[in-house]
Amino acid sequence: xxxxxxxxxxxxxxxxxxxxxxxxxxxxxxxxxxxxxxxxxxxxxxxxxxxxxxxxxxxxxxxxxxxxxxxxxxxxxxxxxxxxxxxxxxxxxxxxxxxxxxxxxxxxxxxxxxxxxxxxxxxxxxxxxxxxxxxxxxxxxxxxxxxxxxxxxxxxxxxxxxxxxxxxxxxxxxxxxxxxxxxxxxxxxxxxxxxxxxxxxxxxxxxxxxxxxxxxxxxxxxxxxxxxxxxxxxxxxxxxxxxxxxxxxxxxxxxxxxxxxxxxxxxxxxxxxxxxxxxxxxxxxxxxxxxxxxxxxxxxxxxxxxxxxxxxxxxxxxxxxxxxxxxxxxxxxxxxxxxxxxxxxxxxxxxxxxxxxxxxxxxxxxxxxxxxxxxxxxxxxxxxxxxxxxxxxxxxxxxxx
Amino acid sequence: xxxxxxxxxxxxxxxxxxxxxxxxxxxxxxxxxxxxxxxxxxxxxxxxxxxxxxxxxxxxxxxxxxxxxxxxxxxxxxxxxxxxxxxxxxxxxxxxxxxxxxxxxxxxxxxxxxxxxxxxxxxxxxxxxxxxxxxxxxxxxxxxxxxxxxxxxxxxxxxxxxxxxxxxxxxxxxxxxxxxxxxxxxxxxxxxxxxxxxxxxxxxxxxxxxxxxxxxxxxxxxxxxxxxxxxxxxxxxxxxxxxxxxxxxxxxxxxxxxxxxxxxxxxxxxxxxxxxxxxxxxxxxxxxxxxxxxxxxxxxxxxxxxxxxxxxxxxxxxxxxxxxxxxxxxxxxxxxxxxxxxxxxxxxxxxxxxxxxxxxxxxxxxxxxxxxxxxxxxxxxxxxxxxxxxxxxxxxxxxxxxxxxxxxxxxxxxxx
Numbered sequence: 001x002x003x004x005x006x007x008x009x010x011x012x013x014x015x016x017x018x019x020x021x022x023x024x025x026x027x028x029x030x031x032x033x034x035x036x037x038x039x040x041x042x043x044x045x046x047x048x049x050x051x052x053x054x055x056x057x058x059x060x061x062x063x064x065x066x067x068x069x070x071x072x073x074x075x076x077x078x079x080x081x082x083x084x085x086x087x088x089x090x091x092x093x094x095x096x097x098x099x100x101x102x103x104x105x106x107x108x109x110x111x112x113x114x115x116x117x118x119x120x121x122x123x124x125x126x127x128x129x130x131x132x133x134x135x136x137x138x139x140x141x142x143x144x145x146x147x148x149x150x151x152x153x154x155x156x157x158x159x160x161x162x163x164x165x166x167x168x169x170x171x172x173x174x175x176x177x178x179x180x181x182x183x184x185x186x187x188x189x190x191x192x193x194x195x196x197x198x199x200x201x202x203x204x205x206x207x208x209x210x211x212x213x214x215x216x217x218x219x220x221x222x223x224x225x226x227x228x229x230x231x232x233x234x235x236x237x238x239x240x241x242x243x244x245x246x247x248x249x250x251x252x253x254x255x256x257x258x259x260x261x262x263x264x265x266x267x268x269x270x271x272x273x274x275x276x277x278x279x280x281x282x283x284x285x286x287x288x289x290x291x292x293x294x295x296x297x298x299x300x301x302x303x304x305x306x307x308x309x310x311x312x313x314x315x316x317x318x319x320x321x322x323x324x325x326x327x328x329x330x331x332x333x334x335x336x337x338x339x340x341x342x343x344x345x346x347x348x349x350x351x352x353x354x355x356x357x358x359x360x361x362x363x364x365x366x367x368x369x370x371x372x373x374x375x376x377x378x379x380x381x382x383x384x385x386x387x388x389x390x391x392x393x394x395x396x397x398x399x400x401x
Numbered sequence: 402x403x404x405x406x407x408x409x410x411x412x413x414x415x416x417x418x419x420x421x422x423x424x425x426x427x428x429x430x431x432x433x434x435x436x437x438x439x440x441x442x443x444x445x446x447x448x449x450x451x452x453x454x455x456x457x458x459x460x461x462x463x464x465x466x467x468x469x470x471x472x473x474x475x476x477x478x479x480x481x482x483x484x485x486x487x488x489x490x491x492x493x494x495x496x497x498x499x500x501x502x503x504x505x506x507x508x509x510x511x512x513x514x515x516x517x518x519x520x521x522x523x524x525x526x527x528x529x530x531x532x533x534x535x536x537x538x539x540x541x542x543x544x545x546x547x548x549x550x551x552x553x554x555x556x557x558x559x560x561x562x563x564x565x566x567x568x569x570x571x572x573x574x575x576x577x578x579x580x581x582x583x584x585x586x587x588x589x590x591x592x593x594x595x596x597x598x599x600x601x602x603x604x605x606x607x608x609x610x611x612x613x614x615x616x617x618x619x620x621x622x623x624x625x626x627x628x629x630x631x632x633x634x635x636x637x638x639x640x641x642x643x644x645x646x647x648x649x650x651x652x653x654x655x656x657x658x659x660x661x662x663x664x665x666x667x668x669x670x671x672x673x674x675x676x677x678x679x680x681x682x683x684x685x686x687x688x689x690x691x692x693x694x695x696x697x698x699x700x701x702x703x704x705x706x707x708x709x710x711x712x713x714x715x716x717x718x719x720x721x722x723x724x725x726x727x728x729x730x731x732x733x734x735x736x737x738x739x740x741x742x743x744x745x746x747x748x749x750x751x752x753x754x755x756x757x758x759x760x761x762x763x764x765x766x767x768x769x770x771x772x773x774x775x776x777x778x779x780x781x782x783x784x785x786x787x788x789x790x791x792x793x794x795x796x797x798x799x800x801x802x803x804x805x806x807x808x809x810x811x812x813x814x815x816x817x
Contacts, residue, residue: 007592010595051616138736152723157652157724158724160568168561171554173616181584206741208736209739220468223464233568242568249557253551255545312539318548328622332539335537336534336605355608361600
């Protein structure tokens with residue numbers, strides 16, 4: 001065999017989702033071997049196509065860095081689900097796949113006649129994975145939320161930032177990636193169960209709930225202590241700080257008592273080891289500002305790399321605070337070949353984040369870049385569904401594809 | 402009861418703290434039999450302190466531990482004792498997967514490398530989740546939740562636009578790596594079911610988390626620019642921010658994505674003249690004048706309750722949500738309607754609510770069999786039923802502190 005096997009090369013997926021969460025779930029499956037067909041509305045396509053970054057800041061349907069990253073290894077077709085002909089074609093695809101991933105506002109698919117119960121009649125083994133901000137049920141199901149709101153709802157923002165200013169969202173669109181990862185878990189769980197039962201499944205992932213599981217235990221803090229906490233992004237318990245060095249930032253993280261004692265020696269404050277004010281973590285937490293003030297000059301005289309590597313020799317979990325540029329050039333990433341270069345016929349060749357985990361027997365591969373809008377219409381509609389070229393012309397003229 | 406997806410799958414879980422245990426928590430929710438391994442010499446760090454003056458069993462009181470170890474079995478094994486290692490080697494052939502999140506040198510020092518373990522069980526899926534991966538110059542560098550969010554770039558991107566990088570003040574890279582670990586585990590089990598083959602997964606937590614900042618990476622690789630901190634700003638939406646409301650430290654997040662939503666918001670604010678204000682006439686103008694917009698919005702929101710505004714604005718199709726704390730979450734009617742929080746009655750701490758799995762399945766309910774186990778709670782169960790050990794053997798292991806139910810450090814305290 002020329003190519004190695006992949007973990008999911010027996011799984012067929014329709015990715016009818018847009019944005020980040022659903023496409024990221026489908027990308028995870030595709031990057032590890034699933035045959036994923038992305039279904040986009042004709043014309044503008046997935047909304048991620050209109051979001052940057054774009055090379056040289058020139059917006060272009062085929063050049064969105066966000067879209068390109070999230071849609072590797074997928075084939076792409078266009079299909080207008082608002083038309084009866086579009087829905088008819090969709091149903092023919094439904095018969096041939098194991099999984100559909102979607103991110104429509106709940107009830108939209110039902111209204112189109114494409115709800116789980118209707119799809120299951122065509123394909124009882126089908127796994128429909130829905131990923132939405134609030135889930136399919138409950139009083140807020142029809143509400144909408146983006147990353148900012150998910151940080152607010154998920155118990156992140158109320159602790160992020162400083163007490164004297166407004167709460168903050170976390171960087172990047174991390175909430176959507178979290179939701180997408182959970183959606184992939186849901187699909188894989190349903191596939192595992194279907195293997196024995198033959199039963200299809202409707203998987204309902206809530207991005208809000210997903211965020212709560214990744215927050216700093218806000219619900220349990222209240223449940224156990226009656227406290228709700230205050231914004232604390234300057235430093236975390238341990239204590240852990242971010243210091244400015246000569247040439248940028250370094251994070252001085254301490255988690256355990258042993259690490260605290262090592263830190264005292266590392267920065268030449270051996271007297272703190274015996275200081276009763278700093279004897280245990282909860283006591284130290286009262287003096288974090290003072291510890292910070294005393295340590296800041298030591299860091300400001302050194303370079304971040306020097307501090308990071310030296311601290312690691314002492315087995316202290318210090319870290320750099322890298323920018324995107326520093327991440328791409330990071331020695332460890334280069335040694336492990338983390339970034340992958342992907343050639344796209346229109347956008348060009350760029351490095352993308354690579355495998356989130358390495359599976360030696362069934363490796364992550366990028367065998368095709370993100371699809372052009374409708375790139376695989378002929379391949380899918382003619383070869384898979386048996387339409388002829390003339391049908392494609394009619395469908396195009398009818399605004400279906 | 403309908404069958405669960407991972408029923409019949411047994412996982413030996415040597416992981417500690419949060420990343421590994423979160424992956425195995427998800428597996429346990431899905432029906433896997435997870436056997437967690439700690440030791441009386443070294444309890445899971447997520448249990449917090451093993452001893453505190455005047456506190457009964459503080460290591461059974463940590464909300465962090467009690468949350469993500471539900472549905473698991475717990476055994477203690479001193480892995481610095483040959484008898485502990487021998488028991489691991491007897492358990493491995495009976496398991497489908499093994500999960501660990503040490504730095505690579507630790508499993509090597511125990512002699513528990515994949516080579517050794519796969520010789521005992523060729524079907525074994527081994528998931529290793531070190532901070533920096535199993536290879537490369539930094540492989541033995543130490544890491545945990547904050548370092549992984551920092552190394553992945555999340556920290557650099559979090560903060561006020563005029564300020565330094567900040568902690569996200571979440572549990573950092575741990576849960577992100579944990580859920581990615583669950584994906585890896587499920588994929589490898591899928592392949593194992595098909596082919597009978599095991600493999601050793603190398604999950605670098607730093608790499609896994611870097612996948613969560615893809616757009617920032619692409620900005621650099623496409624344009625040579627590194628995105629920086631932008632506070633609550635969005636790439637193009639405005640207004641887009643978090644605004645003060647009635648009450649102490651109460652806030653509302655609002656995101657306006659279109660002209661229609663903006664006009665609608667002006668109506669609701671009772672300030673229709675803003676809709677025709679040239680400063681805010683279109684998206685680019687609003688984006689340029691967003692500081693003024695933010696002041697106008699804050700003046701309005703500060704006279705209202707966050708929750709009421711959410712309902713009003715969402716009904717009008719405008720994204721709005723309160724900044725919620727733990728109390729808000731536990732009392733929220735939507736989360737209650739969905740049964741998100743699980744109530745569990747656990748020895749030492751009593752009845753508490755814990756976040757459940759954020760995935761609902763139409764065909765079955767995720768497992769809610771038992772709360773997080775006490776230290777060594779299932780020593781007898783696992784060693785007798787799985788390995789057929791006798792009471793005499795158990796007693797001997799206990800005398801030698803290979804197994805036990807009380808951290809060694811407790812014995813050394815004066816009040817014990």
